[in-house]
Amino acid sequence: MSTQKxxxxxxxxxxxxxxxDAFKTMLGHLRKLLQKKEKCLTSxxxxxxxxxxxxxxxxxxTLANAFAEYLYAAEAIEFCGNRKYFEHKLRYNxxxxxxxxxxxxxNALLDAAGHHRDFKGVVCIDINEWMEHxxxxxxxxxxxxxxSNSDKTLTIFYIHTDxxxxxxxxxxxxxxxxxxxxxALNFPNAKELAGFVENKLFNSEGFLLTKDAQVLLAQxxxxxxxxKQFYGFKTLEQMAEYISRSAHMSDLDGNEIxxxxxxxxxxxxxxxxxxPLVGTKxxxxxxxxxxxxxxxxxx
Numbered sequence: 001m002s003t004q005k006x007x008x009x010x011x012x013x014x015x016x017x018x019x020x021d022a023f024k025t026m027l028g029h030l031r032k033l034l035q036k037k038e039k040c041l042t043s044x045x046x047x048x049x050x051x052x053x054x055x056x057x058x059x060x061x062t063l064a065n066a067f068a069e070y071l072y073a074a075e076a077i078e079f080c081g082n083r084k085y086f087e088h089k090l091r092y093n094x095x096x097x098x099x100x101x102x103x104x105x106x107n108a109l110l111d112a113a114g115h116h117r118d119f120k121g122v123v124c125i126d127i128n129e130w131m132e133h134x135x136x137x138x139x140x141x142x143x144x145x146x147x148s149n150s151d152k153t154l155t156i157f158y159i160h161t162d163x164x165x166x167x168x169x170x171x172x173x174x175x176x177x178x179x180x181x182x183x184a185l186n187f188p189n190a191k192e193l194a195g196f197v198e199n200k201l202f203n204s205e206g207f208l209l210t211k212d213a214q215v216l217l218a219q220x221x222x223x224x225x226x227x228k229q230f231y232g233f234k235t236l237e238q239m240a241e242y243i244s245r246s247a248h249m250s251d252l253d254g255n256e257i258x259x260x261x262x263x264x265x266x267x268x269x270x271x272x273x274x275x276p277l278v279g280t281k282x283x284x285x286x287x288x289x290x291x292x293x294x295x296x297x298x299x
Contacts, residue, residue, distance in 0.1 A: 007073035014066050018196055019188035023052075023063065026183055027070070034074050047077060049146070049155045049178050052124075053167060054185035056160050059233060060124065061087060063185070064156055068122040077121075077154055082114030085122040090142065092129035099138045102145060109153070124156040131159055131166050134173040143177040150178060190222035196233075197221070197240050202257070205244045212259035220266045229272075239269050 011031055015024055030047075054060055068085035071077050088108050093099050105125075113119040125146075130139050146155050159170060167182075174180045188196070194217045198209050209217060224230055224239070246265040247257055 003073060003075065007070060007075075010066065010070035010073045014063070014070065017059070017063070018192045019186050020059070020063065021186055023183050023185055026181065027067075030076070031074070034076055046150065046179075047071075047154055048181045049150070049157070049174070051157045051159070051171060051174060051180060051182040052185055053159055053161070053182065055187050056231065060158055060185065064122065064124040067156075071122065071154070078152075080116050080118065080120035081112045082116075083112055083121065085124070086112050087124045087126070089126040090130060092133065093138050095136055095138065099141060102138070102142055105142075105145070109149075118152050120152045122154050122156065124158055126158050127170070128159055128161075131161060131170065134169050139173065143173065147177040187225075190218045190225065193221045193225070193236060194218035197236050202240060202244065205247075206255050207244065207247055208256050209262070210256055210258045213257050213262045216259045216262055216266065220270050223270050239266075242269055 011027065014020075014027060052060060052064075064087070065085050072079050072084050086108065088105055090105065091101050093101050109119045109123070112121070112123075130142075133139055146153075157170075157174065159167070161167065171180065171182055194214060197217060198214065202209060221236070224235065229235075243257075243262065243265045247261070
């Protein structure tokens with residue numbers, strides 16, 4: 001397969017995802033620019049770094065991985081190392097502490113380089129613990145480090161917040177050191193998510209949902225996504241597997257699942273994910289709509 005065809009295939013796979021409208025628009029513009037500039041883009045007009053704003057479980061891992069695959073296929077940036085892309089969580093260090101997190105990030109880049117001198121590719125960095133510490137020296141040192149490696153790595157900074165003031169403060173801090181483009185990763189609505197669950201999961205198991213079951217599924221997903229224990233598409237996959245298992249064990253007449261048949265198992269699942277959390281820590285799960293052979297680990 002030619003380089004252009006591979007790039008087109010990567011592009012199309014991203015465009016098939018539900019949601020992420022702003023990202024798709026950005027990628028469409030980038031694609032046109034790459035087609036015009038061809039390989040001149042790398043040397044003449046380097047890509048900016050990115051700030052992605054998304055909810056927990058918003059598909060960041062696989063979207064970033066797919067983006068890296070597209071950039072590789074389109075020859076938009078240089079890649080070198082034992083992987084094209086990796087994720088890193090930058091934990092908080094107080095001002096009076098040694099900035100060990102910067103050392104840990106440097107070690108992660110060296111590890112990704114493998115037997116090569118430098119890692120060149122895409123790195124997605126979770127900076128959520130620094131959202132309210134952008135004026136501190138450690139954060140400035142971190143940004144200086146990222147900026148000094150701009151010729152080697154394209155960095156995607158990731159945060160999950162709806163606070164406009166926090167977003168603007170982070171944007172200002174990043175823009176003071178580097179070229180940046182902010183992208184809000186909109187999450188699919190309940191109807192779109194229900195379509196994903198039905199088409200990609202239930203149908204693959206040989207089940208069909210009746211119209212009333214489709215309505216119930218969308219209503220249930222709306223409740224689940226509003227809960228604090230919702231960790232993205234992984235939760236939906238688990239829900240579909242739970243319901244499919246229940247359907248296989250029941251005495252269904254054919255392969256159709258009605259609202260009545262769906263209600264018992266889905267009610268149990270919804271209650272599980274909408275209960276208040278007691279004594280537990282928040283998890284961060286990044287999963288995409290499509291299953292991949294090599295799923296990215298959770299951040």
